[in-house]
Amino acid sequence: MTSKERILAVLRGEKPDRLPVFPLTMSFSVKQAGISYRDFAANGAALAQAQVKLTEMFKIDAITACSDAFRICGDLGAELIYHDELPPRSEKTLITCRQDLERLRRFDVSAKGSRCADRANAVREMVKAVGHSHFILGWVDFPFAEACSCCGLQEFLIMLYDEPELAHDVLNFLTEIVIDFALYQLEQGADMIGCGDAAASLLSPPLFEEFALPYEQRVVNAIHAKGGLNKTHICGNTSAILGQIAKNDSDLFNIDHMVNLGDAIDAFCPGGKTVKGNLDPVDILQLTPDEIIAKARKCIEIGRGNKYFLSAGCDIPLNTSIENMAAFCSAVCVN
Numbered sequence: 542m543t544s545k546e547r548i549l550a551v552l553r554g555e556k557p558d559r560l561p562v563f564p565l566t567m568s569f570s571v572k573q574a575g576i577s578y579r580d581f582a583a584n585g586a587a588l589a590q591a592q593v594k595l596t597e598m599f600k601i602d603a604i605t606a607c608s609d610a611f612r613i614c615g616d617l618g619a620e621l622i623y624h625d626e627l628p629p630r631s632e633k634t635l636i637t638c639r640q641d642l643e644r645l646r647r648f649d650v651s652a653k654g655s656r657c658a659d660r661a662n663a664v665r666e667m668v669k670a671v672g673h674s675h676f677i678l679g680w681v682d683f684p685f686a687e688a689c690s691c692c693g694l695q696e697f698l699i700m701l702y703d704e705p706e707l708a709h710d711v712l713n714f715l716t717e718i719v720i721d722f723a724l725y726q727l728e729q730g731a732d733m734i735g736c737g738d739a740a741a742s743l744l745s746p747p748l749f750e751e752f753a754l755p756y757e758q759r760v761v762n763a764i765h766a767k768g769g770l771n772k773t774h775i776c777g778n779t780s781a782i783l784g785q786i787a788k789n790d791s792d793l794f795n796i797d798h799m800v801n802l803g804d805a806i807d808a809f810c811p812g813g814k815t816v817k818g819n820l821d822p823v824d825i826l827q828l829t830p831d832e833i834i835a836k837a838r839k840c841i842e843i844g845r846g847n848k849y850f851l852s853a854g855c856d857i858p859l860n861t862s863i864e865n866m867a868a869f870c871s872a873v874c875v876n
Contacts, residue, residue, distance in 0.1 A: 544602035545732065548676045551848050552770070552792060552815055560841060560873040561602040563676075563817050563850040565735075565774070565795070567628075568859035569866065570595050577625040582608040585659040589666035596671050598863070600870045602850075604671070605735055606663040606726070607680035612656040613718050614690040617645055626859070634693040639707055642714060650722045657722050661729045668730035676733065678772065679726030683738035684716045684756035691715070694740055701752055708752060716756045720763040723771075733770040736760060736791070742777030749785045757789040765790075772817075776855050783808035793817060798824075798854035802843045810847040817850035820869070826858040830868030837872035 542550065547557040571581045574591035581588050585606075592604035609628035615621050619631040636642050650657035664679045671677075682690070688711050689697045700708045723734045741753040757773070764771045773791040778799035786794065787808050796805040796818035809816050820837055828836070837851060844851075851873055857866065 543673075544596075544675045545673075548602050548732075548850070551850060554813070554848060560844075561850045562600060562870050562873055563603045563852045564601060564869070565605060565607065565853070565856045566592070566595055566601070567605075567607055567856050569857040569861055572859050572861075573598065573863075578608075578627055579623045579625050579629075582629050583623065583659070585662035585664075586666055588660075588663040589670065592663075592667055593670045596675050599866055600874075601675075603676035603678060603733075604667060605678040605680060606660050606667060606731070607678070607735060607737075608660070610682050610686060610690050610737065610739075612660055613682070613687055613715065613722060615656045616648055616650070616652075617691065617718075619691070631690065634696060635691045636688075636711060637692070637696070639710070642707070642711055645714065647714070647718055647721070650718070650725050657725070660722075661726050664726050664731045665729040672730055672732075677731050678733045678735045679723065679729070679731035680735045680737070681719050681723045681726075681760070683736050683741070683753070683760060683773075684712045684719055685741045685744075685753040686738045687715045687719060688712055689740040697740075698743065701748060712752065712756050716759050719760050723760060723764055723769075724767055727764065727767055727769045731769070733772055733793070734764050735772045735774055737774045737776075739774075739776040742775050742779050742782075742797075744782065746782050746785050749782045754785055754788055761790050774855075780804065787812060787814070793850075795819075795852060796854060798822070800854075802840060806844065806847050806849070810849075813848075815848035815850065816844065817852040819852070819854045822853040822855050822858055822861075825853055825865055825869050826861045828865070830864055833865055833868045834872045837869055841872065 542558045547561045550557040570591040619635045621629045623629045667677045770792045772793040774795040793815045798821035
């Protein structure tokens with residue numbers, strides 16, 4: 542089986558030749574490519590080359606056009622600060638009041654020179670290079686995460702209580718752009734769209750139901766309507782909201798290491814969905830190769846009999862050694 546065939550087999554509920562390895566490798570790919578994070582985040586061709594290089598070095602089955610959470614925010618006019626070793630960030634909030642929101646306009650995500658078009662170019666380059674053999678993910682952030690990027694995390698959380706109507710208006714505005722961005726990446730050949738919503742891990746179940754779930758569902762439904770697949774990736778401890786997350790109807794759920802993997806499988810797999818996770822990325826950085834294999838095998842045993850991919854809970858750290866990454870990838874082949 543090719544890597545793509547292997548992943549599609551699991552998503553369909555079929556038996557693959559081996560368990561797929563499906564990590565998120567932003568920082569790690571930057572280090573292996575010998576480029577700065579600035580180049581990785583600002584040049585889609587460089588991002589693609591860094592991700593493709595990993596398919597040559599390791600037995601991984603999927604690569605992702607993800608670099609940072611400020612593509613849409615940047616194209617809406619936020620001033621971004623770029624770093625050589627860290628993802629770019631906006632240090633000044635874009636939306637502080639209703640007047641700020643009313644000044645913004647939905648934009649063309651394919652416009653030349655935009656950060657959204659640059660990520661789509663990365664998808665296109667990855668598809669061209671290894672799309673015949675490997676699974677290619679585009680990436681968006683779900684509307685709640687985008688709102689936190691545009692408004693500031695603390696400021697938007699306060700808005701949920703003080704100005705809930707404005708919060709919903711921000712989310713509605715951003716949802717349409719997120720959908721445009723996701724569908725454009727599908728048009729470039731992405732097999733799946735990864736959808737991040739890290740900030741949503743901070744929400745209680747009722748707040749998640751009101752301010753995150755409906756907007757996640759709209760994005761997922763739009764991706765499905767175009768024949769695409771999607772992955773939900775929410776960093777942090779989502780134990781209290783697993784039931785709510787399951788309602789967004791994603792095809793695949795990435796579970797962070799803070800969550801009990803068995804509980805996540807119980808929440809998602811009876812509904813026919815697929816789970817991936819959830820080794821602590823810091824373990825892959827710090828443990829010995831044998832210890833990494835042992836921990837990965839524990840995850841594999843928990844996932845056995847379900848639709849499951851081996852993955853870390855989040856991004857593989859920058860300074861992970863080649864030996865440790867190879868050990869992680871080899872765990873699926875250990876008897």
